[in-house]
Amino acid sequence: MFKVLLALMPGIAVYAWLFGGGVLITLVLATATALVTEALMLKLRHRPIQPFLSDYSAVITAWLLALAIPPLAPWWLIVVGTAFSIIIAKQLYGGLGYNPFNPAMVGYAVLLISFPVVMTKWPIALSMVETKLNFMDQFHYIFNQTLPANITIDAVTSATPLDYLKTQLKLNQSMEMIQSSPIFGVLGTQGSEYIALAYLAGGLFLWQQRVITWHLPTAFLGGIAVMASFFWAIDASQYANPMFHLFSGASMLGAFFILTDPVSGPTTPKAKLYFAAGAGIITYLIRVYGGYPDGVAFAVIFMNICVPLIDTYTQPRVFGHEK
Amino acid sequence: MNAPINIAGLLKKTKAVFRFNGGVHPPENKAQSTQRPIGQLALPEKLVLPLRQHIGNIPKIKVAIGDHVLKGQLIAEAEGTVSAAIHAPTSGTITAIADAVIPHPSGLSDRCITITPDGKDSWIERQPQDWRKDELAPLVKSLRLSGIVGLGGATFPTQIKLRSANTAIHTLVINAAECEPYITCDDMLMRERSEEIVLGIKVAKRLLDAENVIIGIEDNKPEAIKAMRMATENTDIQVKVVPTLYPSGDARRLVYLVLGQEVPHNKRSTEVGIQVFNVATVSALYRYFEFGEPALSRVVSMTGNVNQPQNFEVLFGTPLRHLIKAAGGAKRDTSHFIMGGPMMGFNLPSDDVPITKAANCIIAASPTLFEPPPPAMPCIRCARCADACPVSLQPQELYWFAKSDNFEKAQAYNLFDCIECGACSYVCPSDIPLVQYYRYAKSEMIALDKAKEAADIARERNEFRLARIEREKQERAAKHAARAQGAKTADSSEKTTAPNDKQAAIAAAIERAKAQKAAENTEPKNTTHLSNTTKAEIAAIDARRASVGLTETKMTTNEEKQAKITAAIASAKAQKTDANQAANETPIKNDTLAVDTEKQAKIEAAIARAKAAKAEATKPQDKGVQTKPSADAEKQAKIEAAIARAKAAKASALETKEQQAKED
Numbered sequence: 002m003f004k005v006l007l008a009l010m011p012g013i014a015v016y017a018w019l020f021g022g023g024v025l026i027t028l029v030l031a032t033a034t035a036l037v038t039e040a041l042m043l044k045l046r047h048r049p050i051q052p053f054l055s056d057y058s059a060v061i062t063a064w065l066l067a068l069a070i071p072p073l074a075p076w077w078l079i080v081v082g083t084a085f086s087i088i089i090a091k092q093l094y095g096g097l098g099y100n101p102f103n104p105a106m107v108g109y110a111v112l113l114i115s116f117p118v119v120m121t122k123w124p125i126a127l128s129m130v131e132t133k134l135n136f137m138d139q140f141h142y143i144f145n146q147t148l149p150a151n152i153t154i155d156a157v158t159s160a161t162p163l164d165y166l167k168t169q170l171k172l173n174q175s176m177e178m179i180q181s182s183p184i185f186g187v188l189g190t191q192g193s194e195y196i197a198l199a200y201l202a203g204g205l206f207l208w209q210q211r212v213i214t215w216h217l218p219t220a221f222l223g224g225i226a227v228m229a230s231f232f233w234a235i236d237a238s239q240y241a242n243p244m245f246h247l248f249s250g251a252s253m254l255g256a257f258f259i260l261t262d263p264v265s266g267p268t269t270p271k272a273k274l275y276f277a278a279g280a281g282i283i284t285y286l287i288r289v290y291g292g293y294p295d296g297v298a299f300a301v302i303f304m305n306i307c308v309p310l311i312d313t314y315t316q317p318r319v320f321g322h323e324k
Numbered sequence: 325m326n327a328p329i330n331i332a333g334l335l336k337k338t339k340a341v342f343r344f345n346g347g348v349h350p351p352e353n354k355a356q357s358t359q360r361p362i363g364q365l366a367l368p369e370k371l372v373l374p375l376r377q378h379i380g381n382i383p384k385i386k387v388a389i390g391d392h393v394l395k396g397q398l399i400a401e402a403e404g405t406v407s408a409a410i411h412a413p414t415s416g417t418i419t420a421i422a423d424a425v426i427p428h429p430s431g432l433s434d435r436c437i438t439i440t441p442d443g444k445d446s447w448i449e450r451q452p453q454d455w456r457k458d459e460l461a462p463l464v465k466s467l468r469l470s471g472i473v474g475l476g477g478a479t480f481p482t483q484i485k486l487r488s489a490n491t492a493i494h495t496l497v498i499n500a501a502e503c504e505p506y507i508t509c510d511d512m513l514m515r516e517r518s519e520e521i522v523l524g525i526k527v528a529k530r531l532l533d534a535e536n537v538i539i540g541i542e543d544n545k546p547e548a549i550k551a552m553r554m555a556t557e558n559t560d561i562q563v564k565v566v567p568t569l570y571p572s573g574d575a576r577r578l579v580y581l582v583l584g585q586e587v588p589h590n591k592r593s594t595e596v597g598i599q600v601f602n603v604a605t606v607s608a609l610y611r612y613f614e615f616g617e618p619a620l621s622r623v624v625s626m627t628g629n630v631n632q633p634q635n636f637e638v639l640f641g642t643p644l645r646h647l648i649k650a651a652g653g654a655k656r657d658t659s660h661f662i663m664g665g666p667m668m669g670f671n672l673p674s675d676d677v678p679i680t681k682a683a684n685c686i687i688a689a690s691p692t693l694f695e696p697p698p699p700a701m702p703c704i705r706c707a708r709c710a711d712a713c714p715v716s717l718q719p720q721e722l723y724w725f726a727k728s729d730n731f732e733k734a735q736a737y738n739l740f741d742c743i744e745c746g747a748c749s750y751v752c753p754s755d756i757p758l759v760q761y762y763r764y765a766k767s768e769m770i771a772l773d774k775a776k777e778a779a780d781i782a783r784e785r786n787e788f789r790l791a792r793i794e795r796e797k798q799e800r801a802a803k804h805a806a807r808a809q810g811a812k813t814a815d816s817s818e819k820t821t822a823p824n825d826k827q828a829a830i831a832a833a834i835e836r837a838k839a840q841k842a843a844e845n846t847e848p849k850n851t852t853h854l855s856n857t858t859k860a861e862i863a864a865i866d867a868r869r870a871s872v873g874l875t876e877t878k879m880t881t882n883e884e885k886q887a888k889i890t891a892a893i894a895s896a897k898a899q900k901t902d903a904n905q906a907a908n909e910t911p912i913k914n915d916t917l918a919v920d921t922e923k924q925a926k927i928e929a930a931i932a933r934a935k936a937a938k939a940e941a942t943k944p945q946d947k948g949v950q951t952k953p954s955a956d957a958e959k960q961a962k963i964e965a966a967i968a969r970a971k972a973a974k975a976s977a978l979e980t981k982e983q984q985a986k987e988d
Contacts, residue, residue: 052699096702
């Protein structure tokens with residue numbers, strides 16, 4: 002599973018470069034929390050600690066959660082989220098191999114529901130703000146919630162385009178007007194679209210290395226793209242274009258790193274297609290009609306519930322058996 | 325049956341190879357043993373010939389200690405339908421007929437005939453037959469005396485495979501894939517004796533009356549391919565090169581590779597008109613008919629951690645030690661010997677075992693050649709195993725079902741289609757010994773089936789007994805009535821009959837009560853004259869109970885081990901007695917029963933293999949890195965128990981049959 006971490010690195014590098022080193026602090030906090038809680042739980046459950054820590058599964062959960070939450074969120078947010086992911090969503094279900102839900106997404110959902118305000122304050126790309134926060138500023142903000150005297154938090158953070166789009170459409174703003182906002186980029190969000198591209202590159206590396214198969218990412222992105230194209234074709238003034246949906250929010254991270262969690266995912270090739278397409282469709286529906294700006298976490302958790310059912314009905318034909 | 329014939333006809337000329345799902349590429353390690361030609365061995369000091377060298381019934385011994393035998397002389401003849409004869413591989417004196425350790429995963433001893441060679445190697449009078457012209461039926465019938473069995477490792481008696489089947493055989497597939505790593509005996513045989521193989525194919529083709537012949541060879545044997553292509557020039561035999569992909573040598577996989585036809589899971593290939601023979605087997609067929617030579621030797625790869633890996637022509641019964649010596653001796657760090665390949669082979673109990681008909685390859689193993697597997701981690705459902713499964717099963721689901729004893733589900737997911745090739749275990753990133761879980765589940769399911777069968781028989785017996793008692797009661801009543809009738813002639817009063825009737829009824833009731841009591845008593849009484857088998861079963865079951873019960877109360881590992889050993893010994897004994905019983909029973913068995921016996925033998929082999937493999941698997945797990953060593957021990961105990969149960973069920977079924985026969 003080390004390759005999964007490796008494949009995340011380009012995305013992380015682009016992230017830190019565009020938005021500052023705050024994300025690295027979050028990643029370190031998440032990793033430490035994950036390792037400590039995992040070790041603690043293993044000890045309580047009388048399981049050997051070393052082999053389970055050295056398989057990096059806890060670290061992957063930590064990183065995915067850290068990359069899914071706003072990088073300037075207070076330190077306790079990621080600690081609480083990661084601890085919940087590891088203790089409740091993973092270890093209490095029996096640890097590695099036994100958790101029915103994607104632990105990182107469970108942690109994310111808990112944070113989103115419990116702390117909605119901090120969870121929707123995303124930093125603006127450094128290139129777009131006049132007074133930039135340096136690494137130490139971000140460090141102080143994460144741990145003490147203090148900023149340099151001349152900067153207010155509203156000057157360096159904003160809603161995500163997915164969020165902005167939803168609220169503005171409700172205010173009857175035209176799509177053109179909305180998308181002329183500087184937070185929109187060429188593909189999706191100004192700045193984070195490059196992170197998405199880096200995730201895509203990392204994902205292709207995983208596919209090339211045969212860590213993942215093509216089924217899940219293709220069906221997930223396909224599900225989003227088909228839905229987005231359909232609605233966009235019906236009314237382009239009310240619905241964003243498919244490219245925007247593919248490169249916004251957690252689409253790419255979800256396609257290659259979140260849905261591909263083998264433990265909570267399906268196993269047969271056909272089941273993977275249904276699972277991921279379903280997750281893509283639900284993601285889109287939550288984005289457009291739901292109460293939350295992005296829907297990857299809820300879509301994944303919902304589809305996790307369906308895994309046994311999908312697997313049961315997609316058994317491949319066994320050699321020497323009739324169809 | 326027209327469709328397959330047409331398809332086969334169409335495909336005859338095609339070069340296409342049909343890929344099956346999955347398969348793996350373990351390191352081949354074949355080059356080591358192909359550097360030297362097939363070597364000849366000097367006569368060993370003694371030859372130890374186990375009676376059990378094939379699938380089926382144990383042959384009947386035809387010699388006595390002290391007899392002088394000639395090379396090729398029949399020393400044990402086939403017994404029952406599925407059985408194979410055994411011949412003296414050289415001339416000499418029978419010096420022992422006793423139990424000795426045989427090359428079997430269980431490490432058990434079994435009846436063997438020991439010959440001390442006289443060094444003259446003088447043949448008995450051989451009787452060649454004209455296989456090109458002679459009538460078919462006598463030719464096939466004479467194969468019963470040949471001792472030839474499938475030399476690919478399955479050791480199924482060849483005469484059965486050549487008997488006229490219900491379905492005509494249209495295609496003969498010659499298995500030369502040799503897909504397991506290390507094994508090169510077929511490769512070398514093809515390189516050196518391709519002409520003989522082609523003649524053997526012609527023998528088989530004539531006996532089967534097959535239209536087409538396809539030889540399937542993996543592409544990692546270019547020299548063998550070249551030799552076979554040359555030898556088959558100007559014949560209608562087709563050589564098909566299949567990609568190197570384990571397990572392409574599995575018969576069903578090979579048939580699909582070369583014909584694109586899946587043999588239905590519930591049928592044998594012969595039922596769809598296809599027969600499969602190994603190259604070495606057809607070569608033996610040829611030698612039998614052309615020269616009158618029965619099965620006396622085979623080519624064996626002696627490879628791995630020996631100084632000079634090489635293939636040898638080895639007389640059956642040759643002690644392994646003799647073969648190791650011929651290959652330059654085993655290197656110092658050799659830990660044990662494997663018979664067969666590293667994927668499906670098993671560990672030999674010692675280097676004292678004889679080479680048998682099944683021994684295609686012996687690998688000297690060392691910790692560096694075969695690293696002990698790391699402790700198993702939990703399954704993460706990555707489904708690599710499903711990608712690797714040549715049967716398109718879902719090993720991750722089967723593992724889950726086997727582990728949770730959910731046998732119904734395991735069956736629904738076609739556990740019994742598993743060929744135990746080990747491709748899943750090979751690719752598992754969590755190093756889970758998957759195949760062992762499947763073997764466990766299979767043996768457990770078979771045991772449950774047997775138990776149910778036994779219960780059914782017992783119920784039938786009871787019903788029969790009740791019916792008999794009822795009948796006897798009525799007969800007695802009738803007798804009494806008749807007697808009363810006789811008395812009545814003296815006593816004209818009719819009233820006397822009434823008490824007589826009553827008396828009869830009372831007598832009947834007493835009789836009934838007695839019978840019932842007797843019936844109640846029979847069970848405990850029976851234990852006094854139980855066969856050794858059943859006693860062993862009981863011991864095994866007790867041992868299991870003890871082990872399971874004590875595991876719960878935190879039994880020490882030593883006690884646990886002891887219990888296991890007892891159980892193993894008991895079941896081993898039982899196995900042997902079973903086999904003997906089976907042998908004794910066979911003459912009255914018809915063909916269908918014979919097939920059962922074959923299945924039984926297979927199952928036994930599988931169980932034994934499972935045991936051996938399991939024992940090995942549990943070793944590293946015992947080191948404590950695996951999460952629940954006690955759970956594993958429990959499972960182990962369960963497996964033992966399942967086996968013991970299976971045996972017990974079988975023994976009781978047999979006994980029941982006997983008793984029933986007596987009663988009837």
